Amino acid sequence: MAIHRDHELHGRRFGRNLGLGLVLGAFVALIFGLTVVKISHLKEGKLPQAEATQ
Amino acid sequence: MSDLSAIDHGQEAGFGDFVQLLKPRVMSLVVFTAMVGLIVAPVHVHPFVAFTAILFIALGGGASGALNMWYDADIDRVMRRTASRPIPSGKVSEGEALGLGLALSGLSCLMLGLASNWFAGAFLGFTIFFYVVVYTMWLKRSTPQNIVIGGAAGAFPPMIGWAVATGGVSVESLLMFALIFMWTPPHFWALALFMKDDYSKAGVPMLTVTHGRKATRRHILVYTLLLAPFALALALTSVGGPVTLVAALVLNLMFIRGAIRIARRDEDQAEMDGYKAEKAFFRFSLAYLFLHFGALLVEASLVPFGLGGW
Numbered sequence: 001m002a003i004h005r006d007h008e009l010h011g012r013r014f015g016r017n018l019g020l021g022l023v024l025g026a027f028v029a030l031i032f033g034l035t036v037v038k039i040s041h042l043k044e045g046k047l048p049q050a051e052a053t054q
Numbered sequence: 055m056s057d058l059s060a061i062d063h064g065q066e067a068g069f070g071d072f073v074q075l076l077k078p079r080v081m082s083l084v085v086f087t088a089m090v091g092l093i094v095a096p097v098h099v100h101p102f103v104a105f106t107a108i109l110f111i112a113l114g115g116g117a118s119g120a121l122n123m124w125y126d127a128d129i130d131r132v133m134r135r136t137a138s139r140p141i142p143s144g145k146v147s148e149g150e151a152l153g154l155g156l157a158l159s160g161l162s163c164l165m166l167g168l169a170s171n172w173f174a175g176a177f178l179g180f181t182i183f184f185y186v187v188v189y190t191m192w193l194k195r196s197t198p199q200n201i202v203i204g205g206a207a208g209a210f211p212p213m214i215g216w217a218v219a220t221g222g223v224s225v226e227s228l229l230m231f232a233l234i235f236m237w238t239p240p241h242f243w244a245l246a247l248f249m250k251d252d253y254s255k256a257g258v259p260m261l262t263v264t265h266g267r268k269a270t271r272r273h274i275l276v277y278t279l280l281l282a283p284f285a286l287a288l289a290l291t292s293v294g295g296p297v298t299l300v301a302a303l304v305l306n307l308m309f310i311r312g313a314i315r316i317a318r319r320d321e322d323q324a325e326m327d328g329y330k331a332e333k334a335f336f337r338f339s340l341a342y343l344f345l346h347f348g349a350l351l352v353e354a355s356l357v358p359f360g361l362g363g364w
Contacts, residue, residue: 009066012066012067012068013066015068015069016067016068016069016072018069019069019072020069030106030109033102033106034102034103034106034168034169037100037102037103041100
């Protein structure tokens with residue numbers, strides 16, 4: 001048996017790391033999208049009422 | 055942690071175990087009701103902002119689920135239904151659940167505040183506090199009315215959705231709250247009648263244990279009767295309309311009929327047919343809530359065509 005053979009545990013850890021990586025990537029995309037929407041709203045001067053009053 | 059010590063544990067959590075901590079099935083109800091609350095509100099919200107808001111409301115709900123599993127790990131170990139949850143099964147440690155729950159709570163409130171408005175963010179924070187501290191830590195183990203009060207936490211999401219759009223509270227959002235709040239007790243007590251979980255061994259004062267099953271049957275009927283006026287009142291507000299009113303009338307009549315059937319039976323009859331009426335009532339209760347909120351959604355989507363609404 002090769003010394004580098006993965007234990008089942010490594011597979012599970014990889015899955016966890018991959019999952020977390022994807023979640024973080026999605027979070028970045030979400031913030032970016034939100035920024036674009038908010039800034040374009042600011043430019044057009046049509047912030048929703050609830051925010052305009054703050 | 056070295057690899058060796060990890061292998062000794064044998065049961066290291068995968069990504070899915072952390073997802074299980076967030077109670078995904080409860081989250082789906084939160085997503086649906088929050089979405090309806092947001093869509094039926096009279097203020098237009100940009101679709102991407104709406105999507106983000108609902109996502110973070112769901113995440114906040116998930117965070118409170120993780121904190122609930124952290125605090126209730128002792129109960130979950132004892133009861134058969136919950137013994138396979140991530141903490142009792144040894145896949146996730148209590149500290150990890152606490153950390154995840156706290157981190158996601160902070161993140162979801164902050165992000166909801168930034169994405170929509172701070173009232174909605176604070177409201178989400180209050181909901182998490184209510185579910186974790188008031189319900190889980192305090193009332194769940196001390197009163198047989200635990201389900202009634204716990205129901206409030208589950209009833210807040212449509213109000214948060216409404217607050218995302220309007221930045222406040224109104225009669226409509228309060229009635230959406232009342233609908234879920236009054237619906238929760240009969241829904242859970244019907245489940246408690248046929249699940250026969252060992253709540254007494256776990257030290258949770260369920261109504262079926264403290265006041266007996268006969269009293270539970272009566273309680274189901276009383277709450278179902280009290281629920282109907284709220285459902286009808288919601289149909290008469292600005293978010294309602296003919297579709298909602300018809301739906302409310304039909305659904306509540308059917309719900310009350312089911313509750314009367316349950317109240318008239320005793321345990322022997324229920325044992326004989328394998329809790330058929332109780333199971334049917336429980337299944338219908340899920341459809342009841344889904345169709346009520348679905349009707350509101352239909353009403354809102356008819357408005358642009360000059361139909362729907364009053």
